[in-house]
Amino acid sequence: MVEIIENKDITSFTTFGIPVKARYFAEYSSERELLALSRKEEFLNNEVLHIGGGSNLLFLEDFGGLVLHSAIKGIKEYRKDDETVYAIAGAGEKWTDFVDWCLERNLAGVENLAHIPGEVGASAIQNVGAYGVEAKDVIHVVECFDTQTRKTVRFSNEECRFGYRDSMFKKDDVRGRYYVLRVSFRLRPDGIPMSLDYGPLKSLKERLGKYPTIQEVAREVTNIRKSKLPEPSETGSAGSFFKNPVVPVHFYKKIKNGGFGDVPAYPAGEGVVKLSAAWLIDKAGMKGVRFGGAMVYDRQPLVIVNAGGASGRDVKELSDEIIRRVRTKFYITLKPEVNFIDTGIKITVLGTGGSKGTPELGCECHVCTSDDIRDKRLRSSVLVETAGLRLLIDPSPDFRQQALNLRLADIDAVLVTHSHYDHVGGFDDLRPFCGNENMPIYLRADVNADLHRRLDYCFREHPYPGVPTFKMNVIDNKPFYINGLKIVPVEVMHGKLPIYGYRIGKFAYITDASHISEEEKEKLENLDVLIINSLRDKPHFAHFSFDQAMDMIRDLSPNRAYLTHLCHEAGCHAELESRVPAGVSPAYDGQIILSTR
Incomplete structure (x- = not known):
C-alpha cells in the first residue's frame, strides 16, 4: 500500500534548490496505487498538486496540501514498420534518460530535445521544445488517469490541442483533472535528424563536413545548453x-x-x-x-x-x-x-470608497476634511495575488491612480462585479496592461453587452491603434478557472440588479450588495477573509447599511471581515474602528490582507 508522508521535504523534487515542504506527499508506481490514493481523505479534502521533475515549478512557500509524484517507469518499443517505431515511456522516466534510450537505438525525433530537465509526463503537459522541435511533433498518444471518473483514458495528438508551451492539460476546463501515466512517441528508425533549421544547428552540417547523425545533433544541443x-x-x-x-x-x-x-x-x-x-x-x-x-x-x-x-x-x-x-x-x-506554487492569497485594497469617493467634492464634513490617510477613499477595488496570478476586481475610475500608487506592472485578468461607472470607469486605463495581447476579462453577459455599447471603440474590427484590447469571457453563476485557479461567482442583489461577488479559496469579495440569498450564502461558508460593503448607517435601497453588514458578517461567520464601499456618511476610520466587534475592521486604501486558499 502506498504511504502518505506528512511534512515531507520535497526540495529534491524541484530544480531551484529552494527548501520547501509539503503537508502531505505520496509517490505511486502504478495505476492501482494512484486509484487507491484518489480515494483517501488527504486527496479528497486538500488541494492536490501533481508534479514531475519540478523543473518548471517555483514554490513561494511550503505547500499546504497533497503533493503527488509519479514513479511509473519503463520504456517499451513497438516497431510498426520500416518507417515508424513507437516508444512508450512511463511518466516518471527522466526525460534525458528517454532521449538517451532513443539515441542508443538510433531512433530519430527527440535529438533536438536533448539535455532538457524534467520527466516524460511533463513533456506532454508542457509541450517542451528546443531548436525547432517540440514534443508535439513526435507524441502519438498520451495515457492518463482521469481524477473525476477514476479511469484510464487515452488522448491522441490532435486531442491534446498542443500549442507553444501549451496543451489541453493546461487549459482551464481540464487543468489538474488528468495525471499522465505514459506517453507514446512516434519515432523514425532511419537515424536522420528531424530538424537542422533553427539557430546554431543551421551550420552544423558545414562544420562537420557531412550530414550529422542524431547523436551528433544531440551532442551539439547538449553543448549549447551547457554553455548557456x-x-x-x-x-x-x-x-x-x-x-x-x-x-x-x-x-x-x-x-x-x-x-x-x-x-x-x-x-x-x-x-x-x-x-x-x-x-x-x-x-x-x-x-x-x-x-x-x-x-x-x-x-x-x-x-x-x-x-x-x-x-x-x-x-x-x-x-x-x-x-x-x-x-x-x-x-x-x-x-x-x-x-x-503557493496556497496563500495576498489582497491589496486599492479603494474603499463609495461611488463618489471620499472626500466628496464640495463637502466640508469632518470625514472629508480628516487628516487621517485612512479616510482618503478611492473608489472600491482590490488586487488579488495567488498562484502566480494578479487578478484585478473592478477597474474603478480611480484605477490609474491606484496602479501608480502600487507601481503595478502586470495584471493577468480582470473580474467585474457589475457595470456601474464606479466599478468600470477605469477600463480605458487598462491599455498599458494589454500591450502585445488582449487582456482577459471575466464578467456577466449583461455587463459584457453594456461595456460593448459604452466602449465600442475597443471592439471594432479595426480599432484605433493604442486602444485597450480585451478578451471578453462571459461567465455564468458557476465556478470557472484561470490558469487552474478556481473562482466562484456569488450572485448578490444590488437593489433589483443581480451582480457578482467572487470567492477565491477562503477569501470572498462582496461589494454593492443589498441582499444575499440563502443559496448563495452557502458559497460563503468557512471563509477566512470576507470583504463586504457597508455604505453608511442610514438604510439604502441598493447597499448594505452598517447594521445590515454586521448582521451578514454574523450570519456568515468568517474568521475576519473588512468593510468597504464606505461613503463619507459612514464616518471616520477611527470612529468605525471603535464600533466594530472583534474580528471586524474597516478596510482602508493600500491595506494588505493575507489569506489562504
Whole structure:
C-alpha cells in the first residue's frame, strides 16, 4: 500500500534548490496505487498538486496540501514498420534518460530535445521544445488517469490541442483533472535528424563536413545548453523562465524601426512573429541583476538562478522586475514559463470608497476634511495575488491612480462585479496592461453587452491603434478557472440588479450588495477573509447599511471581515474602528490582507 508522508521535504523534487515542504506527499508506481490514493481523505479534502521533475515549478512557500509524484517507469518499443517505431515511456522516466534510450537505438525525433530537465509526463503537459522541435511533433498518444471518473483514458495528438508551451492539460476546463501515466512517441528508425533549421544547428552540417547523425545533433544541443544554462545540480534554476512572446508583425516592425534592428524574430503564424525573450531581457538591462539570492544568469538572461540562499519570493520579485522593465522599454508583457506554487492569497485594497469617493467634492464634513490617510477613499477595488496570478476586481475610475500608487506592472485578468461607472470607469486605463495581447476579462453577459455599447471603440474590427484590447469571457453563476485557479461567482442583489461577488479559496469579495440569498450564502461558508460593503448607517435601497453588514458578517461567520464601499456618511476610520466587534475592521486604501486558499 502506498504511504502518505506528512511534512515531507520535497526540495529534491524541484530544480531551484529552494527548501520547501509539503503537508502531505505520496509517490505511486502504478495505476492501482494512484486509484487507491484518489480515494483517501488527504486527496479528497486538500488541494492536490501533481508534479514531475519540478523543473518548471517555483514554490513561494511550503505547500499546504497533497503533493503527488509519479514513479511509473519503463520504456517499451513497438516497431510498426520500416518507417515508424513507437516508444512508450512511463511518466516518471527522466526525460534525458528517454532521449538517451532513443539515441542508443538510433531512433530519430527527440535529438533536438536533448539535455532538457524534467520527466516524460511533463513533456506532454508542457509541450517542451528546443531548436525547432517540440514534443508535439513526435507524441502519438498520451495515457492518463482521469481524477473525476477514476479511469484510464487515452488522448491522441490532435486531442491534446498542443500549442507553444501549451496543451489541453493546461487549459482551464481540464487543468489538474488528468495525471499522465505514459506517453507514446512516434519515432523514425532511419537515424536522420528531424530538424537542422533553427539557430546554431543551421551550420552544423558545414562544420562537420557531412550530414550529422542524431547523436551528433544531440551532442551539439547538449553543448549549447551547457554553455548557456547552469547545471541544476550545481546552480538552482528552472531553465528558461519566460516564454518567447508572440506579437503581431506590425508590433515587431515598430520595435525594429525604433532603433533595435537586431531584434531576433521567427515566423509564428499568419501575421505574427515570435521574439526572443532573452534578447528583450538583455536589452532591458536585466542581465546579472540580483534580488536577494535570486539573479538573472549572466550567460543567459532568460534564466533566473538561485545564486545562494534565494527564497521563492526573491525569484518572484526578480521576475516581476524583469516584466516591469521589459514592458517599460518595449511595451511587451513577458509571461513566465514557470508555474508559481503557493496556497496563500495576498489582497491589496486599492479603494474603499463609495461611488463618489471620499472626500466628496464640495463637502466640508469632518470625514472629508480628516487628516487621517485612512479616510482618503478611492473608489472600491482590490488586487488579488495567488498562484502566480494578479487578478484585478473592478477597474474603478480611480484605477490609474491606484496602479501608480502600487507601481503595478502586470495584471493577468480582470473580474467585474457589475457595470456601474464606479466599478468600470477605469477600463480605458487598462491599455498599458494589454500591450502585445488582449487582456482577459471575466464578467456577466449583461455587463459584457453594456461595456460593448459604452466602449465600442475597443471592439471594432479595426480599432484605433493604442486602444485597450480585451478578451471578453462571459461567465455564468458557476465556478470557472484561470490558469487552474478556481473562482466562484456569488450572485448578490444590488437593489433589483443581480451582480457578482467572487470567492477565491477562503477569501470572498462582496461589494454593492443589498441582499444575499440563502443559496448563495452557502458559497460563503468557512471563509477566512470576507470583504463586504457597508455604505453608511442610514438604510439604502441598493447597499448594505452598517447594521445590515454586521448582521451578514454574523450570519456568515468568517474568521475576519473588512468593510468597504464606505461613503463619507459612514464616518471616520477611527470612529468605525471603535464600533466594530472583534474580528471586524474597516478596510482602508493600500491595506494588505493575507489569506489562504
